[in-house]
Amino acid sequence: MVSVVGWIDDYLWGTLVILGVYGVALVLCILWGLLGAAARLFGPRWLQPLVSLYVTVFRGTPELLILLIFYFGSAVTLTAIGQALDPDIRYLDIPPFWAGALAISFIAGAYLTEIFRAAFLGVDPGSIEAARALGLKPLPLFFLVRAPQMWRIALPGFGNQAISLIKDTALISVVGLEEIMFTAEMAISVTQEPFVMYMVVAFIYLALTTVITSVLRRLERRANRFQEVR
C-alpha cells in the first residue's frame, strides 16, 4: 500500500488528462444532442431517418467498438489522404485524446438527442402561448420561457449521461491515451501490485462520479427553485 505514495503525482497527471477529455466530450455531446433534437423536431423530412439511424447505432453498439472505429478508422482515412498528397508519409492518426473525446461524445450525444427532444416536447404549451400573448419575441421566448423549462425536464436524464461519460473515458486507455489506467500499468510493472494500483484507479473514478453527482443535485435544486413546494 505504501508503494502508492510514489505514484501519486503520476495519478494526478492522469486524472487531469481524464478531466480534459471529459470537458471536451461534455461540451461536444451537448452540442450533438441539441443538433439531433433540433433535427428531429424541426428538420426536413429526409433528415429524420438519418437521425434515427444515428441514435440507434450509437446506443446499440458497444462503446469500445465505437471508439475502435473512430480511432483506427480515422487513422486509415488520414493515412490514405496523406499518402495521396505526399507519398513519403507512412502513418497519420488523430491523437487518442481527440479520437476518444469525439467517440464518447457521439455516444452520449445519441442519448441526449432523445432526452432533449422529450424535454422540448414536455414544456407546457400553455406557458408558451401565454408568453406569446404577452408579446414576447421568438428569441426572448426561447431563452426566458422555453429553455429554463426544458432544462428542468432534461436534467435527470442529462445527469445520467454525464456520469456514463466520465466512466467511458476509461476506455480511451485501450487506444493508448496516457491516463490513470496507463499510470496503473506503469506502476504495476515496477511494484507488482496490480490489485492496489487498479483499486486506486477505481477510487479516483468513484471520487469523480461523486463530485459530478453532487454538482448535478445542486443544478437540479437550482432548476427547480421556482417550482411549488409539494
Add this chain to the structure above:
Amino acid sequence: MGLNLDLILDTLPRLMSGIGITLGLLVYSLLGGLVLGSLLCMALTSKKPWLRATARCYVTFFRGTPALVQLFVIYYGLAQFPILRESPLWIVMRDPFWCCVLAFALNSGAYVAEIMRGALSGVPKELGEAARALGMRPLAIFRTITAPLALRLFLPPYGNEAVSMLKTTALASTVTLMDLTGVARTVVAQTYAPYEIFISAAIVYLALAWIIGRLITRAERWASRWQEAGVQS
C-alpha cells in the same frame, strides 16, 4: 474510398465464431447479476442498518466506477494474492472467461438491485395491507400480489440493463478473450481494414440488441396479461 464488400463477406464467418463467447458471457453475467441483484435488493430494503449501509456502499462502488476498471481489478488484481492463487478457486479464476463473468455479474448485480428496489417500491402499499387484513401470509402476499405487479415495473428498465450488459461484454476483448469484438480486433490487425470489420461487428451487436429488445417486449406482454385490454399503465 469504397468499402470492400468481398472482405466483409470473407470475414463474416470468422466474426460469427466470436458470437458464442459473447452470448455465453452475456447469459452467465445476466444470471449472476439477477441472483446477486435479488440478494442486494433484500439487503437494501432490510431492517438492519448495517446491512443496508453495506449494500449501499456496494451499489455506489459498482455504479460509480467504470466496468473496465472493475474487470482489470479482478483479472489482473486478484493474482496479487498468493492465498487465492493457491486455492482451488484459482482453476476457475485464472480463466479469462470466468473472470469476465465474475466482473460483469458483480457489476450487473448493482444495477439490478436498484431496478428491483424501484419496482418493488412502485407497487402500492395498500394492496399488501389489504392482503394482510384478509389474513394472507407474507410469503403468499409477495408471491401472488407484490411480485407479479413489481415484475411489470421491473421489465422495461431491466431490458435496458440487458442491452447495456451486451455492450459491456465487448470489454472482454481487452483481457485476451476472442468474443465478437476480440475476433474483430484480430482480423483488423491482420487486414488493416477497420471500417469493414468493425462496422460488420457493430451490425451483429445491433442485431443482438434488437433480439434482446424483442424478448423483453414479449416478457412485458406476458407480465401484463391480466391488464384489461386497452388500459395502459
